[in-house]
Amino acid sequence: MSLSYAILAILVSESCSGYDLAKQFDGSVGYFWTASHQQIYRELNRLEQRGWIEGEVVPQSGRPNKTVYQLTARGKQEMRAWIDRPSTISPSKEDILVKLFAGALVEPQVLLRALQQYRQLHQQQLQVYEGIAQDHFAHPEHLSQSAKCQYLTLRKGIRYELDCIGWCNEAIAFLDPALP
Amino acid sequence: MSLSYAILAILVSESCSGYDLAKQFDGSVGYFWTASHQQIYRELNRLEQRGWIEGEVVPQSGRPNKTVYQLTARGKQEMRAWIDRPSTISPSKEDILVKLFAGALVEPQVLLRALQQYRQLHQQQLQVYEGIAQDHFAHPEHLSQSAKCQYLTLRKGIRYELDCIGWCNEAIAFLDPALP
DNA sequence: GCGTCCATGTAATTCGTTACATGATTCG
DNA sequence: CGAATCATGTAACGAATTACATGGACGC
Numbered sequence: 001m002s003l004s005y006a007i008l009a010i011l012v013s014e015s016c017s018g019y020d021l022a023k024q025f026d027g028s029v030g031y032f033w034t035a036s037h038q039q040i041y042r043e044l045n046r047l048e049q050r051g052w053i054e055g056e057v058v059p060q061s062g063r064p065n066k067t068v069y070q071l072t073a074r075g076k077q078e079m080r081a082w083i084d085r086p087s088t089i090s091p092s093k094e095d096i097l098v099k100l101f102a103g104a105l106v107e108p109q110v111l112l113r114a115l116q117q118y119r120q121l122h123q124q125q126l127q128v129y130e131g132i133a134q135d136h137f138a139h140p141e142h143l144s145q146s147a148k149c150q151y152l153t154l155r156k157g158i159r160y161e162l163d164c165i166g167w168c169n170e171a172i173a174f175l176d177p178a179l180p
Numbered sequence: 181m182s183l184s185y186a187i188l189a190i191l192v193s194e195s196c197s198g199y200d201l202a203k204q205f206d207g208s209v210g211y212f213w214t215a216s217h218q219q220i221y222r223e224l225n226r227l228e229q230r231g232w233i234e235g236e237v238v239p240q241s242g243r244p245n246k247t248v249y250q251l252t253a254r255g256k257q258e259m260r261a262w263i264d265r266p267s268t269i270s271p272s273k274e275d276i277l278v279k280l281f282a283g284a285l286v287e288p289q290v291l292l293r294a295l296q297q298y299r300q301l302h303q304q305q306l307q308v309y310e311g312i313a314q315d316h317f318a319h320p321e322h323l324s325q326s327a328k329c330q331y332l333t334l335r336k337g338i339r340y341e342l343d344c345i346g347w348c349n350e351a352i353a354f355l356d357p358a359l360p
Numbered sequence: 361g362c363g364t365c366c367a368t369g370t371a372a373t374t375c376g377t378t379a380c381a382t383g384a385t386t387c388g
Numbered sequence: 389c390g391a392a393t394c395a396t397g398t399a400a401c402g403a404a405t406t407a408c409a410t411g412g413a414c415g416c
Contacts, residue, residue: 183375183376215376216376216377218376218377218378219375219376219377242385242386243383243384243385244382244383
């Protein structure tokens with residue numbers, strides 16, 4: 001459902017082949033949405049059938065031809081309409097919460113280990129985000145409108161990781177019997 | 181994949197019928213994991229085939245018989261092993277981030293509206309969580325081990341909602357041209 | 361020579377959603 | 389008298405994951 005809009009959102013700023021899109025989902029966009037190339041090609045066919053995007057075959061020498069897709073006027077309209085429709089919230093489906101829920105089954109030690117591993121993952125992710133912030137968004141106030149929007153998605157990521165780490169510290173302190 | 185472990189996690193603390201599980205996924209557990217009753221019954225069959233759970237038919241008068249499932253020793257072992265296996269992180273897949281990514285397509289006004297709607301959803305969810313905190317976890321330090329774990333999942337929810345609201349305020353202030 | 365990049369697909373399987381179906385009981 | 393609750397399922401469909409497949413170009 002929403003994968004189609006994620007693809008359209010990428011195509012807003014640049015026309016892409018399926019391969020290009022897969023790379024985007026593997027990079028920056030991948031921090032908040034992922035899709036395999038199989039999903040992408042299937043979705044591109046559907047979007048073209050609906051007339052929301054238009055593909056053009058670009059012949060290449062020495063490598064396979066590619067089909068570059070761009071948004072149609074219809075596609076832009078649909079995207080605008082979707083942005084203005086209310087969203088809903090959905091459960092996070094985080095493994096760590098399921099593990100905690102079954103916490104009675106294991107030693108507190110095991111839970112603490114799981115929490116530490118969780119914290120480490122999010123610390124790593126935070127470093128990735130902070131690297132991007134330094135490299136591309138050193139002066140947030142002086143950005144174009146669209147760059148400001150991208151900066152905000154990064155801010156969401158940074159805040160989220162900080163919150164995960166903060167919760168984790170709180171949880172470890174709360175459970176650890178070795179602490180005062 | 182993980183739905184099976186979510187079901188096992190619920191069965192740790194109490195034996196349940198499929199119907200009972202559906203209610204759990206519709207209530208407290210539903211804040212971080214959801215499943216329809218169709219998914220649940222399918223998964224219960226698979227788990228029983230694997231020998232991780234065991235069903236017992238309970239005859240009832242005046243209503244349909246039910247099958248109550250409980251964890252087997254094997255199931256407990258699998259659950260313990262899963263808790264101790266490292267988890268991975270997955271993208272949040274939040275619509276609002278896709279909307280921002282395509283932000284160049286619409287008036288800032290439209291984005292601000294989307295952000296306000298997003299903030300409202302999370303404010304409502306926060307109130308739900310805080311109600312639960314007051315009703316069931318007034319004195320977190322005096323809880324059993326398993327209740328402490330459940331309290332931590334609630335804390336995660338509360339912190340998450342607060343962070344979403346905080347980010348939203350930051351984003352609105354950053355984008356709103358009417359502000360200084 | 362071996363791995364990586366480019367570029368696109370098919371096939372199989374599992375996971376998730378929607379719709380349809382049944383039938384007694386209890387509450388307002 | 390109608391709606392909600394209890395209790396379980398089948399069927400169909402769509403979405404996502406995993407595996408398999410091809411084949412030339414370029415760098416180490």
